[in-house]
Amino acid sequence: xxxxxxxxxxxxxxxxxxxxxxxxxxxxxxxxxxxxxxxxxxxxxxxxxxxxxxxxxxxxxxxxxxxxxxxxxxxxxxxxxxxxxxxxxxxxxxxxxxxxxxxxxxxxxxxxxxxxxxxxxxxxxxxxxxxxxxxxxxxxxxxxxxxxxxxxxxxxxxxxxxxxxxxxxxxxxxxxxxxxxxxxxxxxxxxxxxxxxxxxxxxxxxxxxxxxxxxxxxxxxxxxxxxxxxxxxxxxxxxxxxxxxxxxxxxxxxxxxxxxxxxxxxxxxxxxxxxxxxxxxxxxxxxxxxxxxxxxxxxxxxxxx
Amino acid sequence: xxxxxxxxxxxxxxxxxxxxxxxxxxxxxxxxxxxxxxxxxxxxxxxxxxxxxxxxxxxxxxxxxxxxxxxxxxxxxxxxxxxxxxxxxxxxxxxxxxxxxxxxxxxxxxxxxxxxxxxxxxxxxxxxxxxxxxxxxxxxxxxxxxxxxxxxxxxxxxxxxxxxxxxxxxxxxxxxxxxxxxxxxxxxxxxxxxxxxxxxxxxxxxxxxxxxxxxxxxxxxxxxxxxxxxxxxxxxxxxxxxxxxxxxxxxxxxxxxxxxxxxxxxxxxxxxxxxx
Numbered sequence: 363x364x365x366x367x368x369x370x371x372x373x374x375x376x377x378x379x380x381x382x383x384x385x386x387x388x389x390x391x392x393x394x395x396x397x398x399x400x401x402x403x404x405x406x407x408x409x410x411x412x413x414x415x416x417x418x419x420x421x422x423x424x425x426x427x428x429x430x431x432x433x434x435x436x437x438x439x440x441x442x443x444x445x446x447x448x449x450x451x452x453x454x455x456x457x458x459x460x461x462x463x464x465x466x467x468x469x470x471x472x473x474x475x476x477x478x479x480x481x482x483x484x485x486x487x488x489x490x491x492x493x494x495x496x497x498x499x500x501x502x503x504x505x506x507x508x509x510x511x512x513x514x515x516x517x518x519x520x521x522x523x524x525x526x527x528x529x530x531x532x533x534x535x536x537x538x539x540x541x542x543x544x545x546x547x548x549x550x551x552x553x554x555x556x557x558x559x560x561x562x563x564x565x566x567x568x569x570x571x572x573x574x575x576x577x578x579x580x581x582x583x584x585x586x587x588x589x590x591x592x593x594x595x596x597x598x599x600x601x602x603x604x605x606x607x608x609x610x611x612x613x614x615x616x617x618x619x620x621x622x623x624x625x626x627x628x629x630x631x632x633x634x635x636x637x638x639x640x641x642x643x644x645x646x647x648x649x650x651x652x653x654x655x656x657x658x659x660x661x662x663x664x665x666x667x
Numbered sequence: 668x669x670x671x672x673x674x675x676x677x678x679x680x681x682x683x684x685x686x687x688x689x690x691x692x693x694x695x696x697x698x699x700x701x702x703x704x705x706x707x708x709x710x711x712x713x714x715x716x717x718x719x720x721x722x723x724x725x726x727x728x729x730x731x732x733x734x735x736x737x738x739x740x741x742x743x744x745x746x747x748x749x750x751x752x753x754x755x756x757x758x759x760x761x762x763x764x765x766x767x768x769x770x771x772x773x774x775x776x777x778x779x780x781x782x783x784x785x786x787x788x789x790x791x792x793x794x795x796x797x798x799x800x801x802x803x804x805x806x807x808x809x810x811x812x813x814x815x816x817x818x819x820x821x822x823x824x825x826x827x828x829x830x831x832x833x834x835x836x837x838x839x840x841x842x843x844x845x846x847x848x849x850x851x852x853x854x855x856x857x858x859x860x861x862x863x864x865x866x867x868x869x870x871x872x873x874x875x876x877x878x879x880x881x882x883x884x885x886x887x888x889x890x891x892x893x894x895x896x897x898x899x900x901x902x903x904x905x906x907x908x909x910x911x912x913x914x915x916x917x918x919x920x921x922x923x924x925x926x927x928x929x930x931x932x933x934x935x936x937x938x939x940x941x942x943x
Contacts, residue, residue: 373782380783388792391799491670498931502924504875506882507898507916514909605788609879623791624883627798635795642788650785 366658374651378644382433385639386426389632416442433640439633443626448637452619458528459611459618463604465534466541471596474546475589478553479580482588485558494554497547505606509540509613526615537614544606545599552595556588563587590660594653601646675932681925689742696735697723700892704730712910724914727897728904733911736892737918743893744874744922747808751873752866754812759819760855760862766820767827768850777824784817790879797885804887807880811873822865826858860937867930871923878919894919 396413397404404412413419417428432439438448481493516536517525524533560566561584569579608620615621619638626634688695704726711718712725712733719725724733766777796810830836831854839849878895880886887893889900894915901911 373779376779377783377786381786384783384787384792388795389799391796488670498927499924502871502875502920502927504878504895504916504919504923506879506895507912507919510898510902510905510912511916514905514912518906606790608788608790608794609883612883620791624794627794627885630799639788639791639795642791643786646786646788 363658367655370651370654374647377647381643381647382430382640383426385636385643386429388639389636390422429636433637438637438640441626441631441634443629443631443634448633451622451634452637452641455617455619455622458616459604459607459620461528461534462537462541462607462610462616462618463600465538466603466607467545467596467600469538469542470545470549470599471592473542474549475553475592478550479557479585481550481554482557482561483580493550497550500543500547503543505540505544506609506613508543509537509610512536512540513613528616533614533616537610537616540613541603541607541610545596545603548595548599549592552592553588556591557584560584560587590657594657597649597653597656598646601642601649604645605642671932671935674928675935678925678928678930678932681921682929685741685922685925686745688738689745692738692742696732696738697721698732698735700731700735700739701890702731706730709904709908709911711908712914715910725910727901727911733914736897737894737915739892740894740897740915740918741922743804743887743891744877744919747804747811747877747887748870748874748926750808751811751815751877752869754808755814755816755869755873756819756862756866758813759816760823762816763820763823763825764827764850764854764858767824768831768854770828774824777820781817781820784814787814789814790876793876793880794883794885797880802885802888804891807877807886811876815869815873815876818865818869819862822861823858826861827854830854830857863937864930864934867926867933871926871930874919874926875923 396409396416396418410419417425420428429439436449438452440446441448441451444451477493477496481490484490513525513536516522523535524530525536527533557580561580566579566584569583574583604619607618608624610616611618611620612624619641623635623638626632626638707719707722707726708728708730710722710726710730713720713723715725722732722734724737727733727736762777762780766774793810793814797806800806800810836849836853839853844853877886877893878898881893881895882899884899886895889896897915898912901908901915905912
């Protein structure tokens with residue numbers, strides 16, 4: 363087990379280093395950053411000043427090494443636009459994105475698990491097909507359009523929920539629902555297939571033979587086994603949701619990390635852009651690592667390979 | 668099984684109609700999709716009061732015929748979907764087949780590349796690339812094509828591994844066939860049915876992502892009638908004229924749904940022929 367953990371952690375570190383390189387390279391795609399920062403009206407001297415001030419006159423490899431060294435010590439650089447440390451900017455907006463992601467995940471789990479169980483218990487029936495249709499629809503739904511549609515009908519016409527900002531808790535409901543839609547299909551399919559397998563297994567037949575109640579069989583015996591992969595995938599889905607929340611934050615004007623990134627991309631504020639890419643990737647890497655370890659803990663067969 | 672077949676046929680119908688609309692757009696659109704008419708702005712569609720028989724789906728905030736833009740938008744969605752899938756299909760299949768066929772170190776490297784790709788926040792990186800390189804049709808296609816290959820790689824890798832354990836591969840090896848021959852003539856045709864199913868899903872995903880990028884202002888540039896861009900441009904008027912975003916949004920949803928249903932149908936159908 364220790365060997366497994368060490369190997370997985372080492373791999374995660376390698377992935378992180380690669381992402382670090384990619385996020386650095388990404389922001390140099392525009393060519394000369396100093397020129398785009400200085401703006402169209404700037405003179406050659408202005409550009410030179412900016413280049414010096416931000417250390418952009420150094421060779422690329424030197425810039426890269428200093429960015430990696432700084433990032434490793436938690437210093438993500440300063441934003442050109444806000445004139446503040448990037449780490450502070452992200453930290454200030456993280457609660458919004460994190461709350462949104464967790465709200466989305468809770469809504470997704472509360473929808474996907476009961477529906478998946480119901481579908482599995484009625485395998486092959488019309489109800490099963492109808493529930494699986496929800497997954498197909500969820501997969502085809504453009505999230506930004508669903509967001510705007512809900513804002514019009516639920517927010518404006520019915521006046522049920524706020525459509526922008528998160529001054530009160532209910533501001534998270536609509537964006538949370540939209541974000542949940544992206545995770546529901548995968549979680550529901552997984553719950554269903556896990557439950558179908560579990561319900562067909564020998565220990566469920568034994569439980570039936572013992573005369574246990576239907577509720578006890580489904581919830582205490584079958585679900586316990588079907589839930590493990592769902593928990594692992596839920597962690598990975600949370601990573602995807604945090605990365606994808608940029609669209610939803612833009613639709614509902616939530617001032618989270620995604621909104622910060624969108625703004626910075628439009629304004630060429632590349633220290634922020636590369637840090638957010640790195641930050642979201644790190645969250646994803648940590649979540650998948652945890653999911654892997656959890657799986658290995660629950661299923662010893664996985665530790666061998 | 669009849670329900671599934673009905674869904675698959677519906678999907679085929681939706682995709683078929685969209686392809687025809689996209690192909691014959693110049694001949695069937697009633698108006699020029701770029702022609703502005705500031706005297707006839709935001710004319711409502713035919714089911715609302717004040718509609719005009721000239722503009723079945725109304726006009727947008729610049730007086731452009733919405734139906735014509737919608738039909739040309741189908742063209743953009745389909746072209747992007749197909750080009751991105753071809754690009755990502757080549758990358759993903761090459762990686763996956765190499766990993767599955769050679770195993771060992773090659774496979775470890777392929778797995779590592781797939782893991783790295785999954786760790787990268789997709790939309791954020793696509794937005795960054797499009798913004799920093801400059802938004803154009805080709806940049807959007809290339810960016811998405813270079814990012815969306817991971818499902819191809821995962822499926823190609825697993826299925827290649829399964830195929831390589833079968834007797835006919837051993838037989839081909841024993842008769843002295845070259846590696847290239849085995850890869851191109853034995854492995855690839857036998858994993859093709861899985862890749863076709865992945866391809867349909869990727870077309871749908873690429874169309875959704877292009878719309879999301881265009882919606883955020885970093886997809887295909889204006890005035891091209893991309894459905895995502897149409898929604899983005901109509902956003903400011905949506906509370907007064909909801910149909911401005913409902914029409915392109917519904918088109919997007921129905922097309923992606925149709926492609927996914929077709930993909931599910933293909934999966935059943937190709938799976939069945941494999942067993943026979």
